[in-house]
Amino acid sequence: MKMTVDFEECLKDSPRFRAALEEVEGDVAELELKLDKLVKLCIVMIDTGKAFCVANKQFMNGIRDLAQYSSNDAVVETSLTKFSDSLQEMINFHTILFDQTQRSIKAQLQNFVKEDLRKFKDAKKQFEKVSEEKENALVKNAQVQRNKQHEVEEATNILTATRKCFRHIALDYVLQINVLQSKRRSEILKSMLSFMYAHLAFFHQGYDLFSELGPYMKDLGAQLDRLVVDAAKEKREMEQKHSTIQQKDFSSDDSKLEYNVDAANGIVMEGYLFKRASNAFKTWNRRWFSIQNNQLVYQKKFKDNPTVVVEDLRLCTVKHCEDIERRFCFEVVSPTKSCMLQADSEKLRQAWIKAVQTSIATAYREKGDESEKLDKKSSPSTGSLDSGSESKEKLLKGESALQRVQCIPGNASCCDCGQADPRWASINLGITLCIECSGIHRSLGVHFSKVRSLTLDTWEPELLKLMCELGNDVINRVYEAKVEKMGIKKPQPGQRQEKEAYIKAKYVERKFVDKQISIASSPPEQEKKIVSRGCEEKRLSISKLGNDSGIQQSSDDGRDSLPSTVSASSLYEPEGERQDSSVYLDSKHLNPGLQLYRASYEKNLPKMAEALAHGADVNWANSEESKATPLIQAVLGGSLVTCEFLLQNGANVNQRDVQGRGPLHHATVLGHTGQVCLFLKRGANQHATDEEGKDPLSIAVEAANADIVTLLRLARMNEEMRESEGLYGQPGDETYQDIFRDFSQMASNNPEKLNRFQQDSQKF
Incomplete structure (x- = not known):
């Protein structure tokens, strides 16, 4: 409400003027209280809004993290990313709103209170002071006696000056009151209108943003309905599978483990086995084993890199192990080491042994041509010593060993099966072997045969000289002396089971050694x-x-x-x-x-x-x-x-x-x-x-x-x-x-x- 004070009444200093002043002063005091409260509430609102923006931004970052986590799900990642971007825009709009509020409410009203109301208060103090001086001058002038002419003149002069000053200050005070009353309306309305326009801009920006997002949200809603249907279907399928597997588990634990040579993921077979450590304590540890990519590997944890037990299954053999206290044990023998393993049951042991044997046969079938090409590539006839992953020095040594050893009579073919161009040797027997026979020799144990590669290993000179002093013809005259008499045929390349039986009979049981031959003839x-x-x-x-x-x-x-x-x-x-x-x-x-x-x-x-x-x-x-x-x-x-x-x-x-x-x-x-x-x-x-x-x-x-x-x-x-x-x-x-x-x-x-x-x- 607009309240004004009349200038004429001001000059009269009438009771009506005083009453008007009292009413205006009370109104201004209440206005100051209301404006101070509003400014304080605005400050609280702005601070709370900023805290809301911070919390909202953290929430939005959480949505983005969830989107990155769901990178393998395109629908979830796309929708969450889009929503987080929209929320980020809304946070920006909120920030603009709070900045506008601070300028329109806090800054503008606070400035009105500090500037205009302060001037009003200063003018009021001066008016009250001059009013008191005027009252004192009137009282003094009234008390002067007539016979004291000097005092009368002095009191009259003071009263005249005081009245003049009062009129001047009173008119200024009234002017300040009227200006304040007129300005407060515009200041309050201006700040509030600016505040409301800030909200209008905020909601308009939000509306535009979500209007653009609306079609996507509608499509996503339809897609969500389909996802709910699919989830219900998957749930039923999983419940059915759970029931089937539960029945299978009740029937037999051993039925869970099967091998598949043609598995799409390359894993022929996998499962837990106990592995005996190679340290002095010979401790047994349970590890997750798998046959994959023609290798036998195991892991302690899923994230660990697999530890390779056998680099190439063609170079190993597997056999039962009954000479230790533990049950269900079998041994995988490779060129460099022997690995003792234990299954949980006899059926599982047989399954693992069968899987390894089948993988060995598959490796021969799949990599036979490749190995032959690699062997020819590394042989002296190619004329290239820089091919392959081996160093030039090592290839020179290997090729020298191969050439020298194969020149010995009978060494140009495998000692046991007759396959041409053997690339392996038994160093304690002094014979050459094909890759398949070399794997069988390793399974016999190093006390019967020590196998080395003629092309991959570096040969010590005395060992190479030893190989050149013996040879397949010399050894076969001893270990196959009775083969023809017994009517036994040597196995052919590719007949692995026949080879295993023949090699075991030849070197372990020594069935073909003619023990009746006289070594010499003196009494x-x-x-x-x-x-x-x-x-x-x-x-x-x-x-x-x-x-x-x-x-x-x-x-x-x-x-x-x-x-x-x-x-x-x-x-x-x-x-x-x-x-x-x-x-x-x-x-x-x-x-x-x-x-x-x-x-x-x-x-x-x-x-x-x-x-x-x-x-x-x-x-x-x-x-x-x-x-x-x-x-x-x-x-x-x-x-x-x-x-x-x-x-x-x-x-x-x-x-x-x-x-x-x-x-x-x-x-x-x-x-x-x-x-x-x-x-x-x-x-x-x-x-x-x-x-x-x-x-x-x-x-x-x-x-x-x-x-x-x-x-x-x-x-x-x-x-x-x-x-x-x-x-x-x-x-x-x-x-x-x-x-x-x-x-x-x-x-x-x-x-x-x-x-x-x-x-x-x-x-x-």
Whole structure:
């Protein structure tokens, strides 16, 4: 309501003027209270709105996170993203609304209160002050006595000045009142109208936004109806499947596990198995195994990368395992390791074994052509040594081994099935094998056959030389001696089951070895005399060499040895044409251990292989010759290849004679550097002492053999280094390995380079 004060009444200072002032002042005071309250409420509203925007923005971010989480569902991701974008627009509109509210209500009304009402209050104070002064002047003027002319004039002058000032200030006060009364209407209406227009813009923007979103929401609603129907249908199907599976579970747990070679996801079979750890504790752990991509893998957790047990199922075999306490166990044997597994039942074990065997056959069928192409690509005939993923150096070594080994008679085809171009070998038997037969050989165990690749593995020189000393023809004359007599046909390529049975009978049961063949033809009485004479010759030779290092002996590792009684050319002569030049092999029906013992000295690898086929103990000790072993005899014979053959067939490198001397002692005494290097690589104990308290190093130092001293000291330093660094079982320093590799190369390929010790000793 507009309230004004008359200027005329102001000059009269009438009671009506005073009453009007009182009414206006009360109204302005109440207006100030209402405006202050409204501004405070506006501030609260704005702060609450901003908090709402913050919470709304967090909610919108949650919707976006849910959309990203649902990236595999296009409908959910698209709709949530679209809704979050719309909500973000609404948050922006809210922010604009609150900014407009702050300018229109808070800022504008607060400015009216602070500016206009403040001026009103200041004018009121001045008016009240001058009013009081006027009243005092009137009272004083009335109290002056007539006879006091001086006081009368003074009071009259004060009253006149006071009235004049009152009129001026009163008129200003009235003017301020009338202006305030007129302005407050416009200020209040202006701020509220601006506030309402801000809301109008907000809701209009929201309406436009959701008008555009409306068709999409309508389509989504229709799609949602279909999703509800589909969800109900899926629910019924899942309930039916749940009922079926529940009945299946009640019938048998074993029925859950089936294998499918043609599975679309490539997983032939999967399930839980117990796996025995390869550590010293042999603990059993339950892991999730699967056969996929021609590999056997397992996982501890689903997110873990699968651990590969077998890289290529073609290179492995599987068999039952009944020699341990746990039930339902089977073993998967690969080229590098053996994995012991346990199923939950016998039916599951049979299923896993069948699945592995079927996968092996499938791998051969699918990858046969590919493997053949890769083999041809890596063979020397292609003329390219840079193909494949192997390094050039490794391919050179592999191709060299393949070419050299396949040149040996009979090695151009598999020893067991006759398949052409074999790329694998059994290093302890000295034969070549096709990839399928090599997998079967691995299943026999390393005590029967140790398999290596002729193209993928790096070959040590002494091992390669061993392969070239034997061959398929030599070994088959021993292990297949009775095949034709028994009317047995060798298996053909691709007949895996027939191959398994044949190879097991050939090498494990040794059914085809002719144990009636006489090894030589001299009577037993002569045998004892010959043994005695041979023993005496060797003892004299060792004793003489220990006192006089200048004696020359001829050997294949760079040392001159005791006179050989079997010529190198006689190794591959037919039995009927070979000259019987050995005084040690002139006996009949020898004990296989004694045959191996004598053949080891004579460097006769075919006879050694024959003795092992007849059941000779590779660590047989001759009680008539200080309990010397075949390995010690090989040292005395001076042949590096003979030593390697015995070691590959399980000879104990640390077995000693009655004088406490092992192979390393004897090789050191004789100055056989290549043999010393070989024994150290094969784990010989160089700290062992003989009955005189001498270890190999002290013997080498006394003999002033610089090469052997160097090898022994390097081996000792490498051993101490590995122990100090905790590298047990590790190969050790690279320098150590390089030096031993160089000595092995010289001993096998250039033995004359190791003759420095004898040549130097002859000068003195």
